[in-house]
Amino acid sequence: MNESQEMYLVHIARESEISNKPIPLRSLADHLNILPASVNQMIRKMEADGNVVYQPYKGVSLTKEGERQALRIIRNRRLWEVFLTDHLKFNYHQANNIACEFEHVTPDEVTDRLAAFLKHPQTTAMGKSIPGPEGEETVNLGSPLNLATAGEQVQVKNIQSAGTQRGFLIQSGIAPGKTIKVLAMKADGVCLLHPQDAPLVQLDSQLTHQIRVIPIKENEQTPQD
Amino acid sequence: MNESQEMYLVHIARESEISNKPIPLRSLADHLNILPASVNQMIRKMEADGNVVYQPYKGVSLTKEGERQALRIIRNRRLWEVFLTDHLKFNYHQANNIACEFEHVTPDEVTDRLAAFLKHPQTTAMGKSIPGPEGEETVNLGSPLNLATAGEQVQVKNIQSAGTQRGFLIQSGIAPGKTIKVLAMKADGVCLLHPQDAPLVQLDSQLTHQIRVIPIKENEQTPQD
DNA sequence: GATAATCTTTAGGTTGACATAAAGATATCA
DNA sequence: TGATATCTTTATGTCAACCTAAAGATTATC
Numbered sequence: 001m002n003e004s005q006e007m008y009l010v011h012i013a014r015e016s017e018i019s020n021k022p023i024p025l026r027s028l029a030d031h032l033n034i035l036p037a038s039v040n041q042m043i044r045k046m047e048a049d050g051n052v053v054y055q056p057y058k059g060v061s062l063t064k065e066g067e068r069q070a071l072r073i074i075r076n077r078r079l080w081e082v083f084l085t086d087h088l089k090f091n092y093h094q095a096n097n098i099a100c101e102f103e104h105v106t107p108d109e110v111t112d113r114l115a116a117f118l119k120h121p122q123t124t125a126m127g128k129s130i131p132g133p134e135g136e137e138t139v140n141l142g143s144p145l146n147l148a149t150a151g152e153q154v155q156v157k158n159i160q161s162a163g164t165q166r167g168f169l170i171q172s173g174i175a176p177g178k179t180i181k182v183l184a185m186k187a188d189g190v191c192l193l194h195p196q197d198a199p200l201v202q203l204d205s206q207l208t209h210q211i212r213v214i215p216i217k218e219n220e221q222t223p224q225d
Numbered sequence: 226m227n228e229s230q231e232m233y234l235v236h237i238a239r240e241s242e243i244s245n246k247p248i249p250l251r252s253l254a255d256h257l258n259i260l261p262a263s264v265n266q267m268i269r270k271m272e273a274d275g276n277v278v279y280q281p282y283k284g285v286s287l288t289k290e291g292e293r294q295a296l297r298i299i300r301n302r303r304l305w306e307v308f309l310t311d312h313l314k315f316n317y318h319q320a321n322n323i324a325c326e327f328e329h330v331t332p333d334e335v336t337d338r339l340a341a342f343l344k345h346p347q348t349t350a351m352g353k354s355i356p357g358p359e360g361e362e363t364v365n366l367g368s369p370l371n372l373a374t375a376g377e378q379v380q381v382k383n384i385q386s387a388g389t390q391r392g393f394l395i396q397s398g399i400a401p402g403k404t405i406k407v408l409a410m411k412a413d414g415v416c417l418l419h420p421q422d423a424p425l426v427q428l429d430s431q432l433t434h435q436i437r438v439i440p441i442k443e444n445e446q447t448p449q450d
Numbered sequence: 451g452a453t454a455a456t457c458t459t460t461a462g463g464t465t466g467a468c469a470t471a472a473a474g475a476t477a478t479c480a
Numbered sequence: 481t482g483a484t485a486t487c488t489t490t491a492t493g494t495c496a497a498c499c500t501a502a503a504g505a506t507t508a509t510c
Binding site: 084087088089090098101102104105106107110113114117 | 309312313314315323326327329330331332335338339342
């Protein structure tokens with residue numbers, strides 16, 4: 001496995017975190033700044049290696065082994081992000097870019113010791129989950145808010161934005177732990193929300209996608225912790 | 226500049242630290258596990274880029290610019306070595322191997338912040354000098370013991386070996402700060418020494434090359450610090 | 451100072467990741 | 481359903497770093 005293929009794997013894994021459907025090659029091409037024709041070739045190789053399955057004209061998804069590999073790399077990337085933000089004082093965006101490079105040259109042994117040095121964090125500064133050494137999810141991050149349906153009540157688990165966006169959301173009563181009622185949800189993700197202790201708010205789909213929630217039952221009380 | 230060329234530069238710089246003469250292409254080929262024919266090609270490119278000068282059949286040396294680049298990379302490598310040994314508890318040899326990979330993907334900004342995080346160390350665990358941000362030497366490491374002449378008295382500045390070798394030398398009275406009289410020195414580096422407070426000792430050239438010393442005047446007292 | 455042994459260079463070949471352009475498949479919409 | 485727009489694939493080309501093999505220099509030895 002080489003650096004290129006690792007980037008393909010990670011992108012597929014990250015997209016799969018959200019959509020759960022096969023990822024179209026176009027998505028890979030756009031993200032990696034490569035032409036679809038080149039992606040096609042590479043995907044054939046990766047399929048031959050047993051890391052992905054490809055349904056022509058549909059998209060790619062990870063095999064068990066491919067997912068294992070991807071989680072290993074994502075774990076490494078996110079641990080570096082924690083180091084870079086917490087100890088070297090980079091902002092989240094910079095940390096992410098730098099970690100993208102490191103992940104391809106970091107042996108597993110370094111990843112594990114880095115995890116220990118960082119006291120085994122479970123999420124990055126942006127609230128992204130850090131898988132364990134065997135790829136297991138260590139926290140339940142919930143699902144993107146855009147998948148919720150009108151009438152549903154949800155609890156915010158994570159806000160995967162930084163800076164101004166994050167600040168705005170938290171001021172608007174959309175913060176980790178808070179309960180929100182979904183009043184309306186359009187198919188594209190634009191929605192109308194009623195936060196627990198704050199006025200109604202409309203969100204664009206861009207924001208909606210970055211909020212992770214778990215559904216709660218209507219008659220359940222919000223835990224006071 | 227890419228990863229390959231960086232490896233070439235670093236090797237030339239490290240060899241130049243010792244010999245000061247143009248480095249034969251064979252030395253690069255051996256060290257990088259590449260055939261001389263390939264090294265030749267690459268050196269032509271690097272010469273075109275202005276990083277080295279090559280005298281055919283003689284060897285390569287660094288230009289001012291090439292040296293600046295090389296020191297930048299070496300600084301980065303050695304800072305990572307410090308992080309890996311001091312914080313992630315790798316031994317020196319492992320740290321060196323890992324740092325070799327990191328050095329090619331670390332932006333200068335990361336290097337500088339890493340230096341700050343590590344409290345601006347001046348040498349690695351093996352006593353190798355860490356250049357400053359502009360490539361300047363921050364400590365006087367002295368010169369290899371094999372360059373000393375019989376009759377000379379020298380002070381040990383650094384021992385660039387690890388583990389058993391280092392332990393043996395220190396037990397034998399050859400430790401940083403100690404004064405040693407050079408009783409005999411063969412052209413190949415094999416020598417006979419009289420450490421300050423210990424019995425005579427013979428050293429093979431391999432060891433002699435890894436001991437860095439500065440000459441002291443006969444009538445000067447060893448400083449007591 | 452000639453000849454052998456060794457090192458260096460040149461010329462052409464391989465591989466991996468990408469690009470371009472044209473051919474093939476699918477989706478959209480009247 | 482048919483025409484068109486869009487996406488996907490195939491075939492071929494480029495580039496960088498390396499290799500192999502053979503030709504060309506240099507150094508060592510007698």
